Amino acid sequence: MEKGHITSTYPFNAFSVTLNKRGVSDYTKTSYPIRYGNYSEIKTKNLVYHFNLNSEIRFIQGRGDDWPNPVEWVKRTMGNDWVYYSSGGYNGVFDCLGEYYVPCLSYGASSLLDARPFNLPEVTKAIDGWADAVSSLASSLNGNRDAALIDFFETVTKKDPSFLVGRARRFYEMIGGPISVLPPDTRHVDYDVIPVTIADGCLYNCGFCSVKSGKRFSARTEENILSQIHQLKAFFGPDLRNYNSVFLGQHDALNAADELIFFTARQAYDHLTLNRSYMTGATLFLFGSVGSFLSKKASFFEEMNRLPYKTYINIGVESADPATLKYLRKPISLEDIERTFERMMAVNHRFEAIEITLNFVIGENLPENHAPSILSLIRDRLDRPYPKGAIYISPLHEYEKKRYMKDALHVIKTQSRLPVYYYLIQRL
Numbered sequence: 001m002e003k004g005h006i007t008s009t010y011p012f013n014a015f016s017v018t019l020n021k022r023g024v025s026d027y028t029k030t031s032y033p034i035r036y037g038n039y040s041e042i043k044t045k046n047l048v049y050h051f052n053l054n055s056e057i058r059f060i061q062g063r064g065d066d067w068p069n070p071v072e073w074v075k076r077t078m079g080n081d082w083v084y085y086s087s088g089g090y091n092g093v094f095d096c097l098g099e100y101y102v103p104c105l106s107y108g109a110s111s112l113l114d115a116r117p118f119n120l121p122e123v124t125k126a127i128d129g130w131a132d133a134v135s136s137l138a139s140s141l142n143g144n145r146d147a148a149l150i151d152f153f154e155t156v157t158k159k160d161p162s163f164l165v166g167r168a169r170r171f172y173e174m175i176g177g178p179i180s181v182l183p184p185d186t187r188h189v190d191y192d193v194i195p196v197t198i199a200d201g202c203l204y205n206c207g208f209c210s211v212k213s214g215k216r217f218s219a220r221t222e223e224n225i226l227s228q229i230h231q232l233k234a235f236f237g238p239d240l241r242n243y244n245s246v247f248l249g250q251h252d253a254l255n256a257a258d259e260l261i262f263f264t265a266r267q268a269y270d271h272l273t274l275n276r277s278y279m280t281g282a283t284l285f286l287f288g289s290v291g292s293f294l295s296k297k298a299s300f301f302e303e304m305n306r307l308p309y310k311t312y313i314n315i316g317v318e319s320a321d322p323a324t325l326k327y328l329r330k331p332i333s334l335e336d337i338e339r340t341f342e343r344m345m346a347v348n349h350r351f352e353a354i355e356i357t358l359n360f361v362i363g364e365n366l367p368e369n370h371a372p373s374i375l376s377l378i379r380d381r382l383d384r385p386y387p388k389g390a391i392y393i394s395p396l397h398e399y400e401k402k403r404y405m406k407d408a409l410h411v412i413k414t415q416s417r418l419p420v421y422y423y424l425i426q427r428l
């Protein structure tokens with residue numbers, strides 16, 4: 001038992017409260033609900049509410065017959081979005097996503113599922129009604145004057161939905177704006193990352209891209225980065241110990257100077273006290289581009305491999321077909337894409353603590369050589385299957401048909417010699 005950690009449970013007639021509960025400390029892929037980190041819980045007959053160490057609502061899970069499925073839940077992100085975790089109802093969820101649950105988003109339409117959980121009254125009622133429900137429980141403590149319990153209810157009721165909207169706004173102010181997309185690899189930590197913006201804009205401003213800022217690439221200063229880290233530390237407060245992962249934003253952090261990347265990674269690790277996280281290990285995520293990846297020398301990866309993180313670098317390649325690249329208005333050459341692929345394999349083979357992953361798009365109207373061009377890399381250039389170097393496939397448009405996406409993913413996946421997954425574009 002960790003020193004000073006006390007879990008307290010308060011049973012009442014119609015509900016129970018557990019403060020300082022200990023969840024799982026390793027990110028794990030399971031086909032049943034698990035909760036990570038330290039949190040507090042209110043359990044009623046029909047719903048379970050989880051609150052983080054800042055007493056902010058984090059999860060709601062239904063228990064009654066009304067809830068769509070007792071093994072499904074909703075999670076609130078730091079950007080104050082609610083995400084519904086669906087077990088699928090679709091065979092092969094793990095095959096498609098590398099995860100047992102499909103995060104269904106309340107925005108966009110890039111889900112593989114037809115389910116619309118945010119249209120279900122039980123789900124919207126739980127989300128819209130949590131604050132009133134908790135307030136009414138606070139008034140039925142039956143005279144219990146336990147200081148920790150009273151303090152918990154007072155804090156939770158203060159942190160109502162309008163407070164949480166303001167907090168998300170403050171979160172974005174610190175890092176210089178919303179995170180329009182997280183790397184697909186952040187699924188390994190259930191998207192629980194602390195974002196530090198190291199650079200804005202990107203190199204290509206490709207015509208097809210819906211997540212770009214439209215700005216030219218520009219790195220932040222060390223001073224700006226340190227200020228973000230200090231503000232984030234204060235902002236996350238006690239709940240910092242539930243985090244062990246950092247995302248270096250935004251769209252091409254890899255294009256920043258080596259020294260700036262290492263400076264940020266180390267300062268974040270030290271000041272955010274990742275070595276004292278409740279969660280095991282530490283993970284670093286960043287996006288790169290073909291240009292920034294090819295410009296890095298071998299010494300960069302040697303040093304990155306020595307950082308106290310497992311690092312995932314996700315690179316947007318999109319296609320290996322010149323006609324498709326032209327259609328996408330992505331100004332990179334086939335030769336550079338082939339070099340990127342070869343280098344990804346070499347880096348992944350040589351450096352245990354680094355995994356390079358690649359993104360491709362799929363779309364019904366793309367030129368006919370597009371899908372074969374992806375296979376020309378991930379099947380034809382490899383002599384056998386390799387477990388490292390995930391390939392992520394995302395729909396070119398939100399309106400791509402789900403049937404088409406599933407079929408296209410299946411065709412690529414079954415022939416690939418690298419793991420292939422669907423990329424669910426998720427913001428923070």
Ligand code: SF4
Pocket residue numbers: 202203204205206207209210211212251289316
């Ligand atoms: S795909 Fe990447 S490089 Fe191209 S515009 Fe989008 S963020 Fe920028």
